[in-house]
Each structure stands twice: as structure tokens, then as C-alpha cells.
Amino acid sequence: MPRFAANLSLLFTELPLPARFAAAAAAGFDAVEIQFPYDYPAPLLRDAAAAAAVDIILINLPAGDLMAGGYGLASHPARTAQFMAALAEGEHYAQVLGVQMVNVLAGRFDPQQDAALTRQTLAANLALAGEWLAVHGIRVTCEAINNLDMPGFVVSTPAELAAVLAEVAHPNVGMQLDLYHLARMRLDLAATLTQYLSQTGHIQFADCPGRHEPGTGELPLAQIFALLDELGYTGWCAAEYKPATSTADSLSWLASWY
Template sequence: MMPRFAANLSLLFTEYPLPQRFAAAAAAGFDAVEIQFPYDYPAALLRTAADEAGVRIILINLPAGDLMTGGCGLASHPARGAAFRDALAQGVDYAQQLGVAMVNVLAGRFDAAHEPQQTWQTLADNLALTAATLAPLGVRVTCEAINDKDMPGFVVTTPAQLAQLLAQCGHDNAWMQLDIYHLARMQIDIAGALRDNFAKIGHIQFADHPGRGEPGSGELPLRQIFDLLDDLGYTGWCAAEYRPGKATAQTLAWLAHDK
């Protein structure tokens, strides 16, 4: 047994334009893919490419404003409520057209102009709104803990904070997204985090550490971590979200080994 693996098409197979990455992922042995931000392409075009390749799109992120260019993003910013609701509408439209199972809400960075408590409450309210909006569509909503070394000022950096957020959100369609790389970057006990939060883990991503490269490029015992997930009874997806050190197809020895 091994977890079900998906390919993150925003980082893998970038030798090709996004619409061609679906076929490349299928040829490499993936049954499912995720995309960080699919919004530069028409949803219908991406859905057709996925269907023709025979892969499922399992997850996308909501639009996150200026987050990826160093800004605060949308989800936790008290003054960007209208922009967040617009992003939610676009994300819901893409989620339905692409047939995804999950939508991830990126928390964003603290803004010095607002108190942390206000930032947290805004994030909890927006996460609850997203969870309630997508629940009738059968789409799970996740929120991710991201390390503050790669993304300084990020609002949610640990599983403990994520658990606090979910409690504050108070909606049963809000789940944790844990990335093994981010846990390692924060020097968090990975096995302990997976065990302690297992009941609320909705999605898992991974890359090796240090370097965020493919499995085997760093020091993480990823096979042992995958074995632990099996032992815990994890039935969700594990998405490969690493930065290949060479052409993606040349970095997939781990996938062939684990099938």
C-alpha cells in the first residue's frame, strides 16, 4: 500500500505549457493533478485537457491577489473583503467547471495596519464563508500552514495555529492542508503533527527538505512518512509539490518505486 499520489502542475512538468502538462502527468503514471492558480486559462480548456489525458483535477487555490508577489493576499486582510468575495466567486466557478474535490484558501500575510486579532477573525470568517459556499457542491475546503522562512509574515505557519483557526472558523467543511516540506522547514515533528491532527487533515503535499526538491534530493524519510499515513488509514491524496532539479520525468524514480 501507498498513498494516492497527485502531481502539482504548477511546479511539475513546467517544460510544457499548462494545458500540455496533463498528458505529461498521465504518461508519467499520475491519475490526478492539482493546480495552484488555473485562472490564466479558460476552465473549459483545462477541463478538456484533463479529460483527454484521463486525469482528475483534485485541487485548486482560490485567487490570492498580490500574495505571490510579496503582498498580503486577500483571505485575512480586513480591508479586502470585496476582493475576497470576488475571488471566491471566481474560484467556485472554476471548481465547478474543473470538477475538483478541494479548494484551498491561502491565508496570506499580516498587514501592519491591522491588529493580529482582527486579521485572524477576518481569515476565520472568510474560511467559514468559503466552506459554507462549497459544501452544497460537495467540495472540501482546506487551509494551509506555510513556513515563514520562505513566506515571511505568513499568518498560519504551524499545525497548532491551523487547528486554532479551524476551531475559530467553526465549519465542518473546513480542513487542514499539511505540506511535509513546510513542516520540516518549521522544524516541526512531522510524524507527531500527522498523528495529532489526523482527524482534520483534508489534503497532504510533499517535497524533500532542504531545497524543496524531489524525494531523495534532501534528508526527509518520505517513504517512512508515506508508510505512517498508510498505518493511520489516510485515504486522501498526497500531492508532489516539489521543484524538480531537472526535467520532471527524470525525477520520478520515487513514484515508480512506490507504486
């Protein structure tokens, strides 16, 4: 089985974020990721992770108004200054927290902006982030998010993301694949992973439908993880799901797969 990490933005939310590191360690996780850590001082989170002996492997760059229904920062032609500020803040947190990867959320299309220019802006910003963070040994990823849960997202499939990354053409920028988002787009998980794994730096998962823990939906996750082993994937697979009840009650899969 791959190495599993806990997404602390969706798991252990019964606790404040600094206390979730110890809870994740007690549950058996050696590593965690955080979507947006910016409400807490970076040193506080670093110390909490160190005390729990877990690694923080990934954070997202700040995404502006994206999670509130807006267009975000990374692909909007009129928001390059805000993206630069987000990159600087994300760089600071990534260095303090010692993360391996920083994920850039592409954002939504603004109907007032040209679609081709929107994609070009995303490619330029990803190249900038890749170059900037390479200095610190931090890899940049970008993910395709399904356009059912997030209508208007700029990259909704790995094929669309691959086209953007071909324009980026930077060795420090790659894909993040989320099995839930792939399933929501009705893609063949095995075929998609086989095709794009060489470009993939990080994988996330939740069952589908529902985006809950493994075993609550229809995805053959055990088979997919076995395939990742066969394909030689050595990265992390992060549990980014919404527990159907409590986090503790949702973790039976972890013991069965380790």
C-alpha cells in the same frame, strides 16, 4: 503507499499548462492539482484533463498579490470585497473542473492591521467559503506555510491553523498539510501527522531542504507515507516540488513507491 497526484504548477513546467495533463498521465499519475489555473479558460483545462483521463483534485482560490509579496486576500480586514470576488471566481473554476477541494491561502500580516482582527477575518472568510462550496460538494482547506520562505504568513504551523479552524467551526473546512513546510518549521513530521490527520483533507510533499524531489534532501518520506497508511489516511498526497533538473528525471521515486 498513498495515492499520489502531480502538482502541475511545479511539475512538467517544460510544457504549457494544457499539455501537462497528458504528461502527468504518461508518467503514471491518475490525478493532478493546480495552484492557480486562472490564466486559462476553465473549459480548456477541463477538456485537457478529460482527454488525458486524469482528475483535477484541488485548486487554490485566487490570492490577489500574495505571490508577488503582498498580503493576499483571505485574512486582510480591508479586502473582504476582493475575497468575495476571488471566491466567486474560484467557485466557477472548481465547478467546471470538477475539483474535490479548494485551498485558501491565508496570506501575510499587514502591520497596519490588528493581528487579532486579521485572524478573525481569516476565520470568517474560511467559514463563508466552507458554507458556499459545500453546496457543490467541494471541501475547503487552508494550509500552514513556513515563515522562513514566506515571512509574515498568518498561519505558519498546524497548531496556529488549528486555533483558526476552531473559530471557523465548520464541518466543510479542514487542513492541508505540506510536509516540506512542516520540516522547514522543524516540526516532528510523524507526531504532527498523528495529531492533526483527523482534521486533514489533503497532503503535499517535497524533500527538505531544497524543496526538490524525494531523495534530494533529508526527509524520510517513505517512512512517512507508510505511517499515513497505518493511520488510515485515504486522501491524496500531491507532489509539489521543484525538480532539481527536469521533471522526467525527478520521477524515479514514483515507480519505486507504486
